[in-house]
Amino acid sequence: MTFPSAEPPHWSRPGSDEPRLNRPVPERYPQIRPTSGYADPRVVHSGPGPGAGTEQEPERSAVLSARLVIVLSVVAGQLWALNVGVDAWMQGRTGTAWWCTGFEALSFVIALGAWWLGPRDR
Amino acid sequence: MTGTTDPEEALRDRISADSLTSRRDYLRVMTTVSGGLLVGSVAVSAGVLHRHGDAEAAEVPELRVADRLARGQAVLFNYPGEHDRAMAVKLADDTVVGYSTVCTHLACGVLWKEHRGEEGELYCPCHEGSFDIRTGAVTGGPPPRGLPKVLMVERADGSVWAVGTAFSDESVRHAACRQLGAIRPGTTVPSCPSGGGN
Numbered sequence: 001m002t003f004p005s006a007e008p009p010h011w012s013r014p015g016s017d018e019p020r021l022n023r024p025v026p027e028r029y030p031q032i033r034p035t036s037g038y039a040d041p042r043v044v045h046s047g048p049g050p051g052a053g054t055e056q057e058p059e060r061s062a063v064l065s066a067r068l069v070i071v072l073s074v075v076a077g078q079l080w081a082l083n084v085g086v087d088a089w090m091q092g093r094t095g096t097a098w099w100c101t102g103f104e105a106l107s108f109v110i111a112l113g114a115w116w117l118g119p120r121d122r
Numbered sequence: 123m124t125g126t127t128d129p130e131e132a133l134r135d136r137i138s139a140d141s142l143t144s145r146r147d148y149l150r151v152m153t154t155v156s157g158g159l160l161v162g163s164v165a166v167s168a169g170v171l172h173r174h175g176d177a178e179a180a181e182v183p184e185l186r187v188a189d190r191l192a193r194g195q196a197v198l199f200n201y202p203g204e205h206d207r208a209m210a211v212k213l214a215d216d217t218v219v220g221y222s223t224v225c226t227h228l229a230c231g232v233l234w235k236e237h238r239g240e241e242g243e244l245y246c247p248c249h250e251g252s253f254d255i256r257t258g259a260v261t262g263g264p265p266p267r268g269l270p271k272v273l274m275v276e277r278a279d280g281s282v283w284a285v286g287t288a289f290s291d292e293s294v295r296h297a298a299c300r301q302l303g304a305i306r307p308g309t310t311v312p313s314c315p316s317g318g319g320n
């Protein structure tokens with residue numbers, strides 16, 4: 001079998017008949033960059049690379065976790081105090097109930113502080 | 123929330139803050155919950171919860187609940203308020219005891235079970251809570267407090283009267299002194315602790 005020329009037959013030629021549309025992708029769509037689809041300009045290759053999905057700022061993350069642990073402990077303490085307070089009030093020990101309320105207030109101040117002391121993460 | 127104006131810096135911060143989003147939200151939610159618990163506790167101490175026996179002790183007249191009561195028999199009535207469900211039981215030794223029938227766990231109705239325990243007991247079918255029939259103290263199950271009491275007397279003619287109340291786990295004497303203090307403020311009763319008890 002012989003071909004009349006090096007050109008493939010017109011029906012099997014890839015691309016468009018219009019040469020304008022056969023230019024390379026970056027020329028046709030200057031908006032599309034190799035990093036398109038990523039918000040992070042440091043990502044220059046597609047697909048997960050080394051360090052993908054990990055913390056960007058481990059210290060900041062650790063501080064946030066610590067604050068969260070503090071607030072969770074405080075809330076656990078508050079649930080306990082509310083329980084004690086309700087029991088005390090139901091047994092007619094109003095003074096004890098108010099002490100529990102004081103404890104709740106103190107706990108809330110601590111929780112509020114833990115939330116407040118992280119201007120970047122709140 | 124860095125206050126930076128440099129867009130490069132802001133983008134950097136946004137990216138590193140991204141993975142912290144859920145923890146940050148959690149922190150905010152839990153801080154709010156903490157505030158809610160404080161509000162709830164203030165409300166409890168200030169007295170939003172209904173408490174058996176809170177109907178003004180000074181104004182509640184004695185209530186005749188039965189003309190006579192046989193041993194082992196129970197009678198239901200409302201005392202001191204219209205909605206304070208209560209029960210009186212006459213025990214085998216002729217003592218008459220009275221309790222609120224609202225379970226201190228989740229407020230189901232408490233039943234008199236004559237054949238449970240040694241002397242019979244007050245039993246809550248909802249979660250199998252049980253209360254001592256002589257003291258109202260919790261003897262089993264999840265209830266956190268004993269039953270509030272209704273102070274009962276049996277008159278010479280056999281009629282049974284409700285004459286006062288006591289809070290959960292409060293001694294009858296303490297309750298009587300407290301109510302005496304409410305009815306006649308300022309009186310000092312020798313057998314009561316000074317201050318009437320509060």
Ligand code: FES
Binds near residue numbers: 227229246248
């Ligand atoms: S409501 Fe009575 S035991 Fe739960």
